[in-house]
Amino acid sequence: MPLGDELSAEGRAALGEYLLLMADDELVIGHRDSEWCAFAPLIEEDVAFASIAQDEISHAALFYELIESMRGLGRDQLAFGRPASEMRNATLLERENGDWAFTIARHYLYDLADELRLEQLAKCHLPTLRAVAERIRREEHYHLEHGAMWLVRLSRGGSEARSRVQAALERVVRESRGLFQPMAWEQILVAEGVIAARPSHLYQEFRERAGTALATCGLRMPPDVPPGEHPRGRTGGHTPELRELLQTMGEVWRSDPTASW
Amino acid sequence: MADDLTVFEVFGRERKGEPHRHAGSLRAADAQMAVVLAQELFCRRKEYVQIWVVPRTAIHWAPDGDAPLGPEPQRVYRIGEGYRGTVEKWKRFGGDGDASRG
Incomplete structure (x- = not known):
């Protein structure tokens, strides 16, 4: 049975919106992560972070495929063929990489937020969605471990590393609220039993988990905005940073959208 | 940064019950970082159920030279190759050739 067939038309539309939001988040952060290839602090990290970038983009592809099965739009069209105004990703993820401290702070906190919504999806009553969430979580578990490893090292890496990572956290936490932007269709997904609570309501839980993780590194959790x-x-x-990202990311696809790669 | 790094040798086990085999090496600041990086570096194209990292300085070796270590070549009974003809002999003497039943 195609995904969402047991839902009302309204429920299917809401599910499509949610999948698109998660796909865009993963695609955009995956692209930013990929930009570190050949610039990471050590060559081992080049490979590791490029691999994480590939994971994120493959998660985006999984979500785009689900949307494709519901709406009949091709996944390349979905990923590369939309203008910035139609992208649903949180602004935090489109920001330029800046330094390694900002990259790690964003990588870790975004993966924490991602884990919260995947935990919820893994309990979903739609088997396809549950299976996709479980598959993604297996890889995200490793991403969190990787992010925590770097966060700990930066927090103990001397005064420069420490002040850079704390400064990065101020920026990341301020913008992380956008990951939990309330959306009108959330209530429909709850009403149709797809998820137990509105994703935007996971924000407090996110702040608690982030606060606990930062405290173990002796880092300060910045105040809420x-x-x-x-x-x-x-x-x-x-932000204009997304337009630039889309320009670069879709350049090859736009050169011939009908080509088979 | 490169000056603070240690070389670790990475060993991976492909399936439960099998021995860990050498997968490669990497540099990391400490063992925990080595474990995290090894998962991405060596588990990308191959699946392991477990990996070990060992600082290269913990490895000691027997002297290496031109002569091979171990038994002299003529003492074939000590090495697996010496038993290559066993299945044939077993058949000749009336067995069904299943050498694994001993």
């Missing part, structure tokens, strides 16, 4: 200052990438409120 006031409502009204939240980034709104999920509804198209992106």
Whole structure:
């Protein structure tokens, strides 16, 4: 049975929105991670981080395929053929890489947020979605381990590393609220039993888990941002950094969208 | 950064019950970092159920030279190759050739 056939038309549309949001998050962070290839602090990390980037992009591909099965839009078209205003990713993920400390702070905190929504999806009553969530979680488990390993090392790596990682956390935490931007269709997914709670309501749990993880590294959890200052990438409120990213990422595909690679 | 790194040798076990075999080497700041990096470096194209990392300085070796270590070549009974003809002999003497039944 195709994904979402047991849902109402409204439920299927909401599920499509949620899948697109997760796919765009994974694609955009995967692309940013891939930009570190050949620039990471050591060659072993070049390989490791490039591999993580591939994982994220393959997770995006899984979600785009599910959308394809529901809506009939090709996954390359979905990934490369949309303008910035139609991308649903959180703004945090489109930001330029900056230094290694910012990259690691974002990598770790985004994966924490991702784990929260995957935990929820892994309990979903739609078997296809549950299987996809479980498969992705196996790899994300490793990503978290990798992020934590670096976070600990940067926090203990002397005063420069420490101050850079703390500064990065201030930026990342401020913008992480955008990962939990409330969306109108969330309630439909809850009502149809796809997920137990609105994804935007996972924010407090996210802050608690992040706070605990940072405390073990002796790092300070930056304060929450006031409502009204939240980034709104999920509804198209992106930064120029995303337009540039899309320009680069889709360059080859746009040269001949009908080509078979 | 490169000055603070240690070389680790990585050993991987492909299936439960099988021995760990040498997979390669990498540099890392410590063993925990080596374990994390080894998972991406060596588990990308091959699946392992477990990996070990060992600092290269922990490895000691017998002197190497031109002569092979171990038994002299004529003492074939000590090495597996010396039993290559066993199945044939077993058949000749009326067995069904299943040497594994001893």
